[in-house]
Amino acid sequence: MSLIQSKGEKATRQGFSDALMELGKENPDVVVLGGDVSGSVKVDAFAKAYPDRFFSVGVAEADMMGIAAGLALVGKIPIASAYGEFAAGRPFDQIRQSIAYSEMPVKICASHSGITVGPDGATHQSLEDMALMRVLPHMTVISPCDYLETKRAVKASLGITKGPVYMRYFRDNTPMFTDESTPFEIGKANTLAEGKDATVIAAGLQVWEAVQAAEELLKEKISVRVLNMHTIKPLDKQAILKAAKETGAIVTAEDHQIHCGLGSAVAEYLAQSMPTPQEFVAVNDTFGESGNGKDLMKKYGIDKDAIISAVKRVLKRKK
Amino acid sequence: MPQSNTQKLDHKGLEEMARQIRRDIIKMLLISESGHSGGPLGVADIFSSMYFNVLRHDPKNHNWPERDYFFLSAGHLAPVWYATLARAGYFPIQELTTLRKINTRLQGHPAPAYTHGLPGVEIASGSLGQGMSIAVGCAIGLRLDKKPNRVYVLHGDGELDEGQIWEGMMTASHYGLDNLIAIVDRNFCQIDNRTDKVMQLEPLSDKWRSFGWNVLECDGHKIPDFLDAIGKAKEHMGKPSVVIAKTFMGRGVSFMEDDYRWHGVPPNLEQAKKALSELNPTEFGDFIEFDWEKELVTAK
Numbered sequence: 063m064s065l066i067q068s069k070g071e072k073a074t075r076q077g078f079s080d081a082l083m084e085l086g087k088e089n090p091d092v093v094v095l096g097g098d099v100s101g102s103v104k105v106d107a108f109a110k111a112y113p114d115r116f117f118s119v120g121v122a123e124a125d126m127m128g129i130a131a132g133l134a135l136v137g138k139i140p141i142a143s144a145y146g147e148f149a150a151g152r153p154f155d156q157i158r159q160s161i162a163y164s165e166m167p168v169k170i171c172a173s174h175s176g177i178t179v180g181p182d183g184a185t186h187q188s189l190e191d192m193a194l195m196r197v198l199p200h201m202t203v204i205s206p207c208d209y210l211e212t213k214r215a216v217k218a219s220l221g222i223t224k225g226p227v228y229m230r231y232f233r234d235n236t237p238m239f240t241d242e243s244t245p246f247e248i249g250k251a252n253t254l255a256e257g258k259d260a261t262v263i264a265a266g267l268q269v270w271e272a273v274q275a276a277e278e279l280l281k282e283k284i285s286v287r288v289l290n291m292h293t294i295k296p297l298d299k300q301a302i303l304k305a306a307k308e309t310g311a312i313v314t315a316e317d318h319q320i321h322c323g324l325g326s327a328v329a330e331y332l333a334q335s336m337p338t339p340q341e342f343v344a345v346n347d348t349f350g351e352s353g354n355g356k357d358l359m360k361k362y363g364i365d366k367d368a369i370i371s372a373v374k375r376v377l378k379r380k381k
Numbered sequence: 382m383p384q385s386n387t388q389k390l391d392h393k394g395l396e397e398m399a400r401q402i403r404r405d406i407i408k409m410l411l412i413s414e415s416g417h418s419g420g421p422l423g424v425a426d427i428f429s430s431m432y433f434n435v436l437r438h439d440p441k442n443h444n445w446p447e448r449d450y451f452f453l454s455a456g457h458l459a460p461v462w463y464a465t466l467a468r469a470g471y472f473p474i475q476e477l478t479t480l481r482k483i484n485t486r487l488q489g490h491p492a493p494a495y496t497h498g499l500p501g502v503e504i505a506s507g508s509l510g511q512g513m514s515i516a517v518g519c520a521i522g523l524r525l526d527k528k529p530n531r532v533y534v535l536h537g538d539g540e541l542d543e544g545q546i547w548e549g550m551m552t553a554s555h556y557g558l559d560n561l562i563a564i565v566d567r568n569f570c571q572i573d574n575r576t577d578k579v580m581q582l583e584p585l586s587d588k589w590r591s592f593g594w595n596v597l598e599c600d601g602h603k604i605p606d607f608l609d610a611i612g613k614a615k616e617h618m619g620k621p622s623v624v625i626a627k628t629f630m631g632r633g634v635s636f637m638e639d640d641y642r643w644h645g646v647p648p649n650l651e652q653a654k655k656a657l658s659e660l661n662p663t664e665f666g667d668f669i670e671f672d673w674e675k676e677l678v679t680a681k
Contacts, residue, residue: 093521093522093525114525115525117556119548120552122545122552124544124548125514125517125548125549125551125552127514128511128513128515128518128549129514129517129518129552130518131504131514131518132518132519132520133522134518135450136450136519137522137526138525155508156514159506159507159511160511160514160515163505164504
């Protein structure tokens with residue numbers, strides 16, 4: 063049995079770019095801010111098509127976040143774009159005070175998140191961004207899994223009119239495996255594969271890794287449910303509780319530090335509602351290094367094989 | 382162009398109002414037993430001028446779309462802002478007794494209207510250096526909509542140590558935001574010491590000028606001088622303007638004036654009594670009368 067097919071590869075950041083082009087046409091209030099990396103974060107197409115609504119702010123992410131807040135204050139829909147590290151890490155205090163505390167409906171769109179940024183090395187690999195953004199009150203945190211889901215998430219984020227949204231996605235071309243018929247609703251996890259022995263709750267690129275892991279495990283007669291937890295905050299508690307009750311074992315998987323990301327969010331909730339054996343597939347409290355995305359995922363233990371091992375470990379702990 | 386929905390005061394009225402605001406600040410801080418004295422007293426003339434002469438605003442309709450936007454980047458100056466907003470009619474003046482107390486709308490540093498519901502506060506401030514960028518975003522947004530509203534942002538001079546302000550200054554001049562006017566409270570004092578001891582800012586006007594701004598200097602305690610500078614700033618096209626207003630921290634209270642040690646502390650009972658004795662009562666009246674013998678029992 064083949065669970066899900068991928069239909070070619072495309073970068074999630076391209077999904078962001080394509081969403082912007084549609085939004086530019088549909089909504090005159092959409093304004094995009096660029097920080098001298100327009101080509102990399104893919105806001106260049108919007109800048110070209112809608113030059114009056116694109117503002118270069120220079121290499122100045124703190125300023126960018128404040129400007130976004132000011133634009134939101136007068137009714138614009140500002141989209142601030144930067145690499146994950148410079149979208150969440152560098153301007154954290156600006157996001158905290160001027161955007162989150164002030165409940166400004168700013169969209170912070172972070173490309174180049176996670177270790178798969180690759181060759182640029184640890185300085186550019188944001189492995190802490192979900193932690194930083196998740197801890198902020200009023201913040202919505204989204205980590206879509208492929209090109210189309212990123213595009214849909216960006217467009218759906220306009221529906222959040224109170225408080226900001228942080229969205230993280232990736233640099234590399236990655237498998238496309240969702241389509242328009244795949245359910246997508248912010249705050250609602252999507253079950254990609256049914257299973258009874260354990261549940262893998264994944265976000266971002268690890269969703270595809272989890273699908274592949276589930277397929278391999280099936281050959282060993284291990285039936286795994288795969289949940290695409292694209293929204294890290296607010297968490298879909300119902301889906302998590304259901305998975306814990308029905309499968310009794312949880313593996314979380316993400317391209318992020320092991321602390322304070324998706325795995326922690328799931329554990330925090332289950333500890334309070336239904337303590338369940340859980341294994342964490344994440345970067346284990348270390349910084350990354352240069353290399354290509356796939357090699358790094360393998361070396362740092364966040365690929366399909368790591369998920370398979372984690373499932374086997376958690377099954378041993380299952381009562 | 383729609384005019385302000387508040388009555389404008391003349392120079393004498395603005396001076397009276399500034400003195401009343403100073404009296405309010407002393408009383409607020411005495412009740413709260415916490416908060417900043419020096420900075421707020423130093424900018425009372427500027428706040429009086431802004432809210433009773435310069436700004437287009439409507440205290441009874443604080444989200445009036447035609448309003449000018451005012452951002453207090455130096456959020457610790459909150460007491461002078463709250464007193465001014467109350468005097469202008471944004472909220473009941475008795476609420477000034479609640480500064481920094483539990484369940485108050487008058488947070489230690491200005492809290493967003495969305496969260497705490499204080500009319501007149503557009504966005505949070507307190508962590509320094511963020512107001513310029515917000516003002517820039519606001520000014521860009523207004524210009525996109527071809528709206529005539531002006532944007533004002535007030536910075537402390539010590540606050541200019543924050544690099545984000547200079548990022549925002551570059552952006553403002555890059556986009557030629559002549560609907561933006563910054564005001565610098567140049568009192569030469571910050572928490573640790575005088576500004577030249579903590580971090581040299583001079584030549585300050587030259588720095589702003591070199592960042593592409595139209596620079597105006599004035600005496601921040603001479604109301605006609607300040608209004609004149611703002612008037613010139615409004616007329617200047619093609620560039621953002623900054624009014625560098627020279628002030629004295631603690632203005633109006635002899636033992637606080639020009640002394641950086643009064644940056645972040647409130648007066649005690651004796652000091653408050655002395656301060657109020659130096660600030661004559663005005664026609665506007667105090668928001669609370671203390672029973673000095675009972676040492677504020679009723680007020681607290």
